[in-house]
Amino acid sequence: MSAGEFELINHYFKTAPDALTPATVLLGIGDDAALLQPDASQALVVAADTLVSGVHFPADAPAQEVGQRALRVNLSDMAAMGAVPHWFTLALTLPKHWCDDTRRQWVAEFSRGLKACAEQYQCHLVGGDTTSGPLSISIQMLGQVPANAALRRDGASVDDFVLVTHTLGDSAAALALLNNHVAAADHACTEADRQYLQGRYYRPEPRIQQGIVLRDIASSAQDISDGLLADLGHLCAASDVAAEIDLATLPQSAALQKFAPQQALRWALTGGDDYELVFTVAEHKMPLLAMAQAQGNIHASVIGRIVSGAGVHCELDGAPFSVDTTGYRHF
Amino acid sequence: MSAGEFELINHYFKTAPDALTPATVLLGIGDDAALLQPDASQALVVAADTLVSGVHFPADAPAQEVGQRALRVNLSDMAAMGAVPHWFTLALTLPKHWCDDTRRQWVAEFSRGLKACAEQYQCHLVGGDTTSGPLSISIQMLGQVPANAALRRDGASVDDFVLVTHTLGDSAAALALLNNHVAAADHACTEADRQYLQGRYYRPEPRIQQGIVLRDIASSAQDISDGLLADLGHLCAASDVAAEIDLATLPQSAALQKFAPQQALRWALTGGDDYELVFTVAEHKMPLLAMAQAQGNIHASVIGRIVSGAGVHCELDGAPFSVDTTGYRHF
Numbered sequence: 001m002s003a004g005e006f007e008l009i010n011h012y013f014k015t016a017p018d019a020l021t022p023a024t025v026l027l028g029i030g031d032d033a034a035l036l037q038p039d040a041s042q043a044l045v046v047a048a049d050t051l052v053s054g055v056h057f058p059a060d061a062p063a064q065e066v067g068q069r070a071l072r073v074n075l076s077d078m079a080a081m082g083a084v085p086h087w088f089t090l091a092l093t094l095p096k097h098w099c100d101d102t103r104r105q106w107v108a109e110f111s112r113g114l115k116a117c118a119e120q121y122q123c124h125l126v127g128g129d130t131t132s133g134p135l136s137i138s139i140q141m142l143g144q145v146p147a148n149a150a151l152r153r154d155g156a157s158v159d160d161f162v163l164v165t166h167t168l169g170d171s172a173a174a175l176a177l178l179n180n181h182v183a184a185a186d187h188a189c190t191e192a193d194r195q196y197l198q199g200r201y202y203r204p205e206p207r208i209q210q211g212i213v214l215r216d217i218a219s220s221a222q223d224i225s226d227g228l229l230a231d232l233g234h235l236c237a238a239s240d241v242a243a244e245i246d247l248a249t250l251p252q253s254a255a256l257q258k259f260a261p262q263q264a265l266r267w268a269l270t271g272g273d274d275y276e277l278v279f280t281v282a283e284h285k286m287p288l289l290a291m292a293q294a295q296g297n298i299h300a301s302v303i304g305r306i307v308s309g310a311g312v313h314c315e316l317d318g319a320p321f322s323v324d325t326t327g328y329r330h331f
Numbered sequence: 332m333s334a335g336e337f338e339l340i341n342h343y344f345k346t347a348p349d350a351l352t353p354a355t356v357l358l359g360i361g362d363d364a365a366l367l368q369p370d371a372s373q374a375l376v377v378a379a380d381t382l383v384s385g386v387h388f389p390a391d392a393p394a395q396e397v398g399q400r401a402l403r404v405n406l407s408d409m410a411a412m413g414a415v416p417h418w419f420t421l422a423l424t425l426p427k428h429w430c431d432d433t434r435r436q437w438v439a440e441f442s443r444g445l446k447a448c449a450e451q452y453q454c455h456l457v458g459g460d461t462t463s464g465p466l467s468i469s470i471q472m473l474g475q476v477p478a479n480a481a482l483r484r485d486g487a488s489v490d491d492f493v494l495v496t497h498t499l500g501d502s503a504a505a506l507a508l509l510n511n512h513v514a515a516a517d518h519a520c521t522e523a524d525r526q527y528l529q530g531r532y533y534r535p536e537p538r539i540q541q542g543i544v545l546r547d548i549a550s551s552a553q554d555i556s557d558g559l560l561a562d563l564g565h566l567c568a569a570s571d572v573a574a575e576i577d578l579a580t581l582p583q584s585a586a587l588q589k590f591a592p593q594q595a596l597r598w599a600l601t602g603g604d605d606y607e608l609v610f611t612v613a614e615h616k617m618p619l620l621a622m623a624q625a626q627g628n629i630h631a632s633v634i635g636r637i638v639s640g641a642g643v644h645c646e647l648d649g650a651p652f653s654v655d656t657t658g659y660r661h662f
Contacts, residue, residue, distance in 0.1 A: 089379040
């Protein structure tokens with residue numbers, strides 16, 4: 001760490017009073033590495049996700065929203081494993097050409113968003129680094145889960161039901177809105193609807209609690225970052241099965257329906273960035289799922305079944321439906 | 332993970348035969364997160380370091396060297412804690428404008444360097460992501476150390492000796508060479524010397540084994556990434572002490588002396604990227620250190636003493652020596 005890096009980190013990130021540092025953090029920010037004390041009875045869960053300006057968020061996105069989003073997409077990986085998040089490191093790359101004021105203002109706002117989210121989900125920043133370069137944020141998240149209870153992608157079996165949490169397609173709508181790909185006059189949605197959609201993009205809700213509940217219910221799970229079609233495809237490939245889904249059952253928000261009724265289905269199917277969970281449940285576990293739904297611990301819709309074969313097959317109104325894209329590709 | 336990301340990772344990174352996967356990796360690359368089983372009797376050590384093209388390595392650096400260097404600078408953080416490295420994640424950002432061939436070729440070379448280094452230091456890639464954007468590499472390293480044996484920055488006491496491992500300044504010389512800041516005709520060093528210096532920059536030797544030996548000997552330690560003066564300054568600040576160092580004792584390689592006798596001292600003092608360890612040893616532990624040196628388990632030079640006060644004070648030939656920079660600043 002350089003002197004400049006030190007000042008920045010100390011000022012904006014190392015501000016939590018010691019009283020708020022959990023006992024599992026033996027040594028936090030400021031040394032060559034952090035020292036953590038994991039729970040010996042659990043497996044360690046590790047994921048990393050990078051957000052690049054202009055690719056994973058608009059270049060003019062509010063820094064506070066970027067802080068929220070950077071942490072939430074990583075928390076979503078924990079949710080998809082049924083894990084509880086505990087600690088994270090932050091690798092922050094800031095443009096060299098930014099003047100001191102710009103940098104300080106951006107980092108102050110960014111750290112505000114990051115901290116608010118960390119507090120909400122009770123996870124703790126333990127280290128990382130700052131470097132000069134094109135604006136990007138790489139977070140590595142560490143969590144824990146009882147080893148045998150982890151939600152994996154490779155557990156789906158033929159006849160399992162396929163479900164998704166909450167609604168799909170909102171983030172794709174928000175991106176169209178942020179990129180001005182849909183003219184404001186073209187649609188009937190209110191300012192509140194637009195706010196809702198943008199919130200779904202910037203502050204996706206990691207389904208941590210639902211992931212924990214699903215440990216005993218789901219046969220496989222993963223989060224939807226690249227679009228349902230692509231991510232369910234990965235789950236099927238890992239499990240060596242296929243899926244048949246009924247497009248009429250894809251859950252969509254009222255805001256999405258109002259915003260872009262023509263594109264809603266396509267976005268729900270192939271739009272990325274929703275960070276909902278797609279998961280499978282064996283038939284004999286469906287009563288357990290129903291009970292969790294009735295208790296308000298899970299919010300999910302059945303969208304199809306697992307069959308033998310490969311790939312994801314879509315049906316609409318009883319007829320096969322072919323799709324022109326398998327979701328967002330990073331390259 | 333997208334389909335493109337999947338192919339790339341599967342092809343170049345997920346190629347280790349299962350037999351080589353350690354038992355501590357319950358689930359590796361390919362799911363939302365990795366599942367690891369840490370040793371219950373040890374603390375977890377976590378560090379992250381990002382390398383940006385054009386900032387932390389020349390834009391035209393061989394990809395294999397970038398792979399080596401990216402892992403080694405992170406391993407150095409483990410060494411500085413006295414930790415043993417075990418697992419790491421990789422966040423790889425590749426330029427969108429690269430054609431498929433360029434990308435594949437770069438990743439193939441990069442992964443070759445990364446894997447060779449991972450094998451040498453017995454640490455295991457367990458996950459990460461690839462994204463589009465300006466070329467950069469962010470690695471998070473996970474290791475273990477008995478909690479009470481960790482080498483921290485805040486343990487130095489007045490009268491402790493200050494030491495550094497091996498030699499300083501070689502990387503700064505290599506950078507001058509790579510950036511053509513020193514004309515080839517100006518110096519007497521051979522091609523072998525130049526190769527040695529460049530190797531010190533691209534493949535710094537993380538001092539893992541020496542860090543382990545120092546657990547019982549050193550009162551504090553950290554690695555030198557930003558230059559001795561800056562990093563010893565951080566150690567002093569964390570320990571609330573000052574250091575007095577004798578510049579005549581800074582260890583320098585023969586290649587550095589031949590390459591740039593005029594700049595050697597300055598580079599040894601303020602040049603970054605050496606990734607040697609600077610550490611302190613209480614007087615009563617010096618016999619233990621001498622024994623470790625005699626056994627070839629430590630290669631270090633005494634360069635000064637810890638005193639009360641703040642900052643790092645340099646002396647040359649009995650007179651105070653003031654320096655115009657405190658080392659490399661990222662901003």
